[in-house]
Amino acid sequence: MDRSRGADGAADDGLADDGVVGGAVDSATAGRPDRGTDRSRRPAVRRAVVLGGGFAGMLTASVLARHAERVLVVDRDRLPAGPLARAGLPQARHGHLLMASGAASLEALLPGLTGSLAAAGARRLSLPGDLVTLTPHGWLPRIGEASHGWCLGRDLLDWIVRARVLADPAIELVQGVHAEGLAGDSRRVTGVRVRGGAWPDGHELAADLVVDATGRGSRAPDWLAGLGLPEVVQERVDCGLVYATLLVRAPDAAAAFPSVSIRSGPEAGPGRAGVVFPIEDGRWLVTLSATRGAEAPRDEAGFHAFARALPHPLIADLLPLCDPLDQVRRYGNTADRRRRYDRLRRWPAGFAVVGDAVAHTNPAYGHGLSVAAAGVLALARALERHGADDGRVTAGVQRAVHRTTRAAWSLATGQDVLYPGVAGARPTRGDRTRARLGERLQAVAVRADGTGGDADAVLRALVRLGTLAGRPADLARPAAVRALLRGPAPEALPGREPPLSEDELALLGDCAHRRYDRARDGVV
Structure with a gap:
């Protein structure tokens, strides 16, 4: 394909404003209404490119559409036309929990979206009330709501987000195209090299702003090295889950x-x-x-x-x-990994990295979606403050995105580093001290009884911390400190059986019901 330039100097990439790629209409963008004049201000840049059409990529596109005339979302897969599995997301077949903090970020980015999730059948879990949790110290009491989370299939979540985002006529999805590297130099990224679709290998897709949302397999560290930037420090903790x-x-x-x-x-x-x-x-x-x-x-x-x-x-x-x-x-791709872009002294203008491409933690803790949404919200706020055409903004974005990973990273690695045979790190004295503190807190939390006492305060703080809605400082409040100093009271621990209602026990059938009743009564 010959590269030609129009009067505005922009490369002609064969991508028309009606979503035509090489003469074939992209079904994800066809039939949309004209953009109209609903923009609150003149876009700061002509074209932005998002690499990756998953959860973080689509949220990013919605943000960039507020600042760019056109946003191209480039994905290597053909995305399904409905809430169906996609080839490049094997983890979608497993459970996903959108924490309270993630739901708040999602609402800030796409107002009303949690209502759409509920209408589609997503389950809102009141925590700890709707969660039966067994810790090494006993069952956590199901009292009240300290926080909440949303349970739904990942395919459904991605479809709802994708449909909402692609309804914006400024956003176009280009499928079956691989990103091969960045164009530009160590001072500014001017686009991305791609292959696939209507484009030959190595084709340069010009852009004023490129955002990598390609997930765990991101090649951004290599791409940055190819521009002459220093090696990116990468942290890894793998408990082999x-x-x-x-x-x-x-x-x-x-x-x-x-x-x-x-x-x-x-x-x-x-x-x-x-x-x-x-x-x-x-x-x-x-x-x-x-x-x-x-x-x-x-x-x-x-x-x-x-x-x-x-x-x-x-x-x-x-x-x-x-x-x-x-x-x-x-x-089995469950290791905690974080790329420390925030440590680079030099950073090219016109480039940013979000989502799992920055950091991802062991999915057992359920933080991935929430951290990704928080990172995109940090991007949105940085662009609102500085403007998308400010060459300094992307370095600030990376520092802001890094800050959104800290809590989840600390919670996940602080636990994972303690398991036998962990790779990538060894527990320090501080890790073991924090682990002992966490154990004591859990032992206190199982004493909560819903009367508003000190143990209740510990349970609420732990639940909020686990859903990324709280802060470690909450455990330093007087009620929590008193409960921690007093410690667990073994005689007050709940029985050995789960805190289920009679109706919930009835579901298990007579045999299990009788067994649980005998255990509560201390009968072996």
């Missing part, structure tokens, strides 16, 4: 059944855990996981056996009541 998920049809009577989380701690050797995610259309995603030294199940028989071997058989008791809808799916 592998998880397996089975999609099931939940019993009709289980529409309001709570989510379940059962986990062993690092002190018990290899970590083993099980989680039940209630999602749309009366389905559950049941996920079982194991860290290095143990093995997640590979088939349905092994799945049931693994669930039975967890510290409590609740998930194993639920599984026979469900109808499997898929085979067991395994996933």
Whole structure:
């Protein structure tokens, strides 16, 4: 393809304003209304390019559309025309939780979106009320709402976001195209080299602003090195977690059944855990996981056996009541990884990195979507403050995006580094001290009784911290400090059985119900 330039000096990339790529209409952009004049101000730049059409990429496109005449979203896959699986997102078959903080970021970026999630069947979980959680110290009481989260299938979430974003006529999706590298130099990125679609290998797609949202497989460190920038420091902590998920049809009577989380701690050797995610259309995603030294199940028989071997058989008791809808799916790309772009003294104008391409943590903690949304919101706020045409803005964006990763990174690595055989790091004395503090806090939290006492304050603070809605400083408030100093009271610990209502117990059937009743009464 010959490169030609129009009167404005911009490269002709064969991409017309009607979404035509090489003469073929892109189904994701066809039939849209004209842009009209609904922009509140004149766009600062002519073209912005987002690499990656996933969750973070689409949110980024919605932000850039406020500042650019055109936004091109470039993705290597052909994205499905509906809430269906896509080839480049194997983790979509597993459970995802949008934390309260992530939902707040999503609402700030796309107002009304959580209403769309609810209308599509997403389940809003009141926390800790709608979560049955077993810690090494006992069951957490299900009292009130300290925070919340949204459970839904990843395919549905991506589809709702994608449909909302692509309704903006300034945004165009270009599919089946791979990003090969950055154009420009160490001072400014002027575009991206691509291959695929109507373009020959190495074609230079000119842009005033390029944002990498290509996820965990991002090649941005290599691309920056190719521009003459220093090597990017990369941090990694890998506890070897592998998880397996089975999609099931939940019993009709289980529409309001709570989510379940059962986990062993690092002190018990290899970590083993099980989680039940209630999602749309009366389905559950049941996920079982194991860290290095143990093995997640590979088939349905092994799945049931693994669930039975967890510290409590609740998930194993639920599984026979469900109808499997898929085979067991395994996933092992779970290491905590962070690229320290914030440490680079030089940064090229016209380039930014967001989402998992910056940092991603062990998905067992459920923070990925929320951190990605927070990072894009940081981008939005930086562009509002400085303007998209300010050559200094992208260095500031990277520092702001890095700040949004800190809490989740600290929570995940602080736990993962303690498991046997961890790779990439070793626990320090500080890590072990913080772990002991966390254990004591959990032991206090199981004493919460909903009367507003000090243990209640600890439980609320832990829940808010775990959903990224709170701060570590909340645990330094007087009520939490008093409860921490007083410590756990063994005689006040709840029984050995889960805090389920009579209706919830009835779902498990007579046999399990009687067994749980006997255990509560101390009968072996």
